Amino acid sequence: MSISIASIIKKSGPFAHSSNSVQKTMFTVLLALAPATVFNLYLFGWPAIMLFTVTVGSCVAIEAGCLALADRPVKAALGDYSAILTGWLMAMSLPPWAPWWIGVMAAVFAIALAKHSFGGIGQNVFNPAMVGRTVMLISFPVVMTAWVAPHPLFSAGAPGLMDAIAITFGGHMPDTVSAASALGYVKTELSRGIPVTESIAKVPDLMDMVLGYRAGSLGETSAVLILAGGLFLMFKRIISWHIPLSVMGGVFLMGAIFHAVDPARYASGMFHLVSGATFLGAFFIATDYVTSPVTKKGQLIFGLGCGVLIWLIRTFAGYPEGVAFAVLLMNGLAPIIDQYTRPRAFGRNSKGEPLPLVKEKP
Amino acid sequence: MKLFPILGGIHPDYRKERTSEKAIVAMPMPATLYIPLQQHIGAPAEVLVAEGDLVRKGQMIARNQGTVSASQHAPTSGRIKAVTEVAAPHPSGLPQMTIVLESDGKDEWADLPEPIADPFTADMHTINDRVAQSGIVGMGGAAFPSAIKLNLGEQKKLEILLLNGAECEPYLTCDDRVMREYPDEIIDGARIMAHALGTPRIVIAIEQNKPQAIGIMTKAASAFPEIRVVGVPVQYPMGSERHLVQAITGRETPARKLTADLGVVVHNVSTTRAVHHAVRFGRPLVARVVTVSGGAIREPNNVLTPIGTLVSDLVEFCGGFAVRPESVVNGGPMMGQPLPSLDVPVVKGTSGILALTAEEINDSQTSSCIRCGNCVTVCPCGLSPIDMASFIRKDKLDGAAKLGVMDCFSCGSCSWVCPSHIPLVHYFNYAKGALNDLERERSKGDRVKIFVESRTVRLERAAEAKRATLAARKPASDNAAPGNAAEAKPAPTTEEKANA
Numbered sequence: 072m073s074i075s076i077a078s079i080i081k082k083s084g085p086f087a088h089s090s091n092s093v094q095k096t097m098f099t100v101l102l103a104l105a106p107a108t109v110f111n112l113y114l115f116g117w118p119a120i121m122l123f124t125v126t127v128g129s130c131v132a133i134e135a136g137c138l139a140l141a142d143r144p145v146k147a148a149l150g151d152y153s154a155i156l157t158g159w160l161m162a163m164s165l166p167p168w169a170p171w172w173i174g175v176m177a178a179v180f181a182i183a184l185a186k187h188s189f190g191g192i193g194q195n196v197f198n199p200a201m202v203g204r205t206v207m208l209i210s211f212p213v214v215m216t217a218w219v220a221p222h223p224l225f226s227a228g229a230p231g232l233m234d235a236i237a238i239t240f241g242g243h244m245p246d247t248v249s250a251a252s253a254l255g256y257v258k259t260e261l262s263r264g265i266p267v268t269e270s271i272a273k274v275p276d277l278m279d280m281v282l283g284y285r286a287g288s289l290g291e292t293s294a295v296l297i298l299a300g301g302l303f304l305m306f307k308r309i310i311s312w313h314i315p316l317s318v319m320g321g322v323f324l325m326g327a328i329f330h331a332v333d334p335a336r337y338a339s340g341m342f343h344l345v346s347g348a349t350f351l352g353a354f355f356i357a358t359d360y361v362t363s364p365v366t367k368k369g370q371l372i373f374g375l376g377c378g379v380l381i382w383l384i385r386t387f388a389g390y391p392e393g394v395a396f397a398v399l400l401m402n403g404l405a406p407i408i409d410q411y412t413r414p415r416a417f418g419r420n421s422k423g424e425p426l427p428l429v430k431e432k433p
Numbered sequence: 434m435k436l437f438p439i440l441g442g443i444h445p446d447y448r449k450e451r452t453s454e455k456a457i458v459a460m461p462m463p464a465t466l467y468i469p470l471q472q473h474i475g476a477p478a479e480v481l482v483a484e485g486d487l488v489r490k491g492q493m494i495a496r497n498q499g500t501v502s503a504s505q506h507a508p509t510s511g512r513i514k515a516v517t518e519v520a521a522p523h524p525s526g527l528p529q530m531t532i533v534l535e536s537d538g539k540d541e542w543a544d545l546p547e548p549i550a551d552p553f554t555a556d557m558h559t560i561n562d563r564v565a566q567s568g569i570v571g572m573g574g575a576a577f578p579s580a581i582k583l584n585l586g587e588q589k590k591l592e593i594l595l596l597n598g599a600e601c602e603p604y605l606t607c608d609d610r611v612m613r614e615y616p617d618e619i620i621d622g623a624r625i626m627a628h629a630l631g632t633p634r635i636v637i638a639i640e641q642n643k644p645q646a647i648g649i650m651t652k653a654a655s656a657f658p659e660i661r662v663v664g665v666p667v668q669y670p671m672g673s674e675r676h677l678v679q680a681i682t683g684r685e686t687p688a689r690k691l692t693a694d695l696g697v698v699v700h701n702v703s704t705t706r707a708v709h710h711a712v713r714f715g716r717p718l719v720a721r722v723v724t725v726s727g728g729a730i731r732e733p734n735n736v737l738t739p740i741g742t743l744v745s746d747l748v749e750f751c752g753g754f755a756v757r758p759e760s761v762v763n764g765g766p767m768m769g770q771p772l773p774s775l776d777v778p779v780v781k782g783t784s785g786i787l788a789l790t791a792e793e794i795n796d797s798q799t800s801s802c803i804r805c806g807n808c809v810t811v812c813p814c815g816l817s818p819i820d821m822a823s824f825i826r827k828d829k830l831d832g833a834a835k836l837g838v839m840d841c842f843s844c845g846s847c848s849w850v851c852p853s854h855i856p857l858v859h860y861f862n863y864a865k866g867a868l869n870d871l872e873r874e875r876s877k878g879d880r881v882k883i884f885v886e887s888r889t890v891r892l893e894r895a896a897e898a899k900r901a902t903l904a905a906r907k908p909a910s911d912n913a914a915p916g917n918a919a920e921a922k923p924a925p926t927t928e929e930k931a932n933a
């Protein structure tokens with residue numbers, strides 16, 4: 072039967088096609104990520120640049136290997152930039168001074184396990200970058216939560232090239248530079264009985280957090296540039312507003328409601344919105360085509376679910392940040408959401424029965 | 434006038450500027466014309482001429498037969514060269530019975546039917562008969578016999594005659610030009626049709642990318658209070674009947690119903706003009722305006738083309754090919770059909786002949802679906818192309834049918850938008866064809882089953898009757914016999930029903 076499909080392939084239209092392609096789409100996403108990435112690589116210096124290169128490089132190499140093993144055309148498939156994007160997003164979710172093997176192992180889990188064992192591009196259920204990051208976080212919690220304060224390139228005290236090689240490839244993490252991310256700090260303090268109101272007063276003020284001058288992964292800092300990239304994607308119609316807005320809305324509302332109830336126990340909605348990887352998650356991770364629902368209605372449910380889960384995990388689970396877990400959980404639900412949010416067909420009700428003929432004057 | 438939004442849709446490159454400012458030109462009569470007996474939806478017409486006959490322009494050469502059909506007329510005067518099989522303007526290129534007419538170069542009109550003196554007092558049958566007699570079919574591309582659509586007024590209470598001047602397909606400008614150059618003929622035709630249909634109102638819908646046409650038509654309609662000219666948003670496929678009706682009235686035509694059930698009948702603007710010619714001058718449909726365009730055509734143009742002109746002659750009239758076309762399409766690029774060769778005739782439904790280059794078509798290697806959801810967003814029918822395609826790929830046609838693949842009208846929006854260049858429409862066309870075949874098989878199978886069953890019943894009953902008769906001979910079971918014998922009788926009736 073599939074042969075009969077092939078035989079009519081050239082026989083029907085349309086004889087026109089929009090200018091978009093998978094390659095163009097992925098490339099635009101990379102473009103949107105670029106400003107935030109460049110700024111953050113500058114902020115965290117040589118070790119970050121090395122880890123970034125290693126992570127992206129491993130993803131591409133493993134993608135090529137998997138394609139070759141599956142006997143699929145390597146060059147054409149690599150040209151779609153999807154492996155680069157996975158590596159890029161994953162690198163942005165790792166601690167910037169993490170050792171090289173974190174990047175390599177994360178790439179193995181992301182590309183080989185999460186993507187190719189499901190059948191390659193378009194077939195995976197879970198977001199590969201988040202699988203990679205999460206497996207690493209669970210396996211190596213200490214390394215994966217070793218945040219550093221920003222050390223801008225060429226600034227005093229910033230590691231030079233040689234120091235960087237020692238940090239990334241030699242595993243020599245200087246003790247003195249470690250710092251907690253805002254979310255982690257607030258959580259630890261709370262566990263010591265210090266109310267959120269007090270601990271938040273000690274973290275950099277919200278404005279600094281927005282600009283990105285704080286500890287965290289590449290993608291967690293600099294909310295402004297991530298936001299700008301996200302808006303650019305919306306402007307380019309690569310993503311719609313549905314997922315980003317519902318993710319942010321979910322996080323913000325949960326934060327705001329509980330903060331209103333007990334400010335000493337719960338951080339504010341605004342704090343949740345600008346801290347951690349909220350923006351990166353909302354605009355770049357939850358919006359991954361393959362692992363999110365295809366209908367707008369489904370996307371709203373999906374995004375809202377992500378937002379609420381992010382807040383729940385940050386607030387009640389053992390981990391300070393919940394974007395990756397939340398997105399993965401909702402990824403698992405996406406196929407079901409899709410099934411229940413199919414659009415209503417023209418001239419039919421939601422059950423697929425023809426609409427009744429209502430007599431009314433047109 | 435308040436307009437209503439329609440679902441989905443796309444904004445392709447329209448590329449209409451190549452021909453929109455080109456006034457309609459008549460092409461010289463080709464030496465030979467090829468008039469297929471079936472240029473419309475329905476049954477082919479019945480041939481009225483034979484080889485060697487001399488005919489004059491406008492003379493009926495094939496008569497409509499059956500309920501849905503349309504007549505054919507000689508597009509010029511000349512001699513019938515043959516009635517034979519010629520490749521049809523259809524992707525299959527399968528031959529079709531065609532009348533071959535050799536022009537005598539005189540282009541002499543036959544004696545035409547008298548004009549209908551005052552069509553607005555004539556009864557609807559007079560007008561419908563004239564439209565049927567003139568071989569008019571929907572000229573927007575669907576080629577449905579117009580007289581049948583005009584008869585709807587008899588069965589249903591109608592409110593609006595909606596003239597479709599949307600011309601939402603890229604490249605095509607034939608309706609645009611006809612509206613700009615012959616507005617009064619369109620308006621007159623529309624008023625005649627509205628009279629025949631019994632609709633008190635006429636709405637003329639034109640996409641807003643044709644401001645001149647909107648202006649000219651508005652002016653021409655200003656004398657008639659029952660006519661409204663409306664600029665509708667530029668959004669493919671605005672020209673789809675059901676969607677246009679929704680945009681204008683806000684009402685959604687239920688599945689398996691007609692827009693006429695909502696009181697709206699839609700006709701193309703060029704069809705309306707053909708009705709004007711038929712009613713006012715007795716002239717049948719023997720020529721139409723065709724947009725010849727595409728990157729491979731040397732001199733794109735809007736050409737008044739005799740029906741039956743070979744595409745090759747038409748292309749030559751437009752300067753031939755500047756470069757080798759990748760595809761030659763009959764109709765618009767979105768819903769048009771690829772031509773198997775240039776040796777096929779222009780028919781009544783041919784709105785455009787497009788010779789497209791590879792860059793214009795912008796086809797590419799198909800890659801895996803990345804679940805971007807674009808196809809779902811743009812589908813004007815609210816279907817899920819991604820899910821239907823995945824069922825069809827696994828050959829689960831029932832699954833695709835449940836998701837509504839039979840509602841898909843192959844508008845092409847989903848294929849157009851798909852970043853992975855998945856030929857979604859091809860899948861759906863395949864599935865629709867296969868499901869139709871299955872349906873036909875099934876009903877045939879059902880008929881056979883009924884027949885077999887009734888035969889079994891009949892045999893059983895006959896056997897029973899025999900037993901009863903035998904038993905009746907025994908005096909002991911006297912009272913049982915008559916009942917049984919009576920029961921045996923209805924059996925043949927069942928069989929008759931099955932055969933009917």
Ligand code: SF4
Nearest residue numbers: 812841843844845847
């Ligand atoms: S071709 Fe069919 S499925 Fe695709 S957009 Fe048009 S109506 Fe929807």
Ligand code: SF4
Nearest residue numbers: 802803805806808851
């Ligand atoms: S548009 Fe193409 S790639 Fe996107 S979901 Fe539909 S079929 Fe998949």
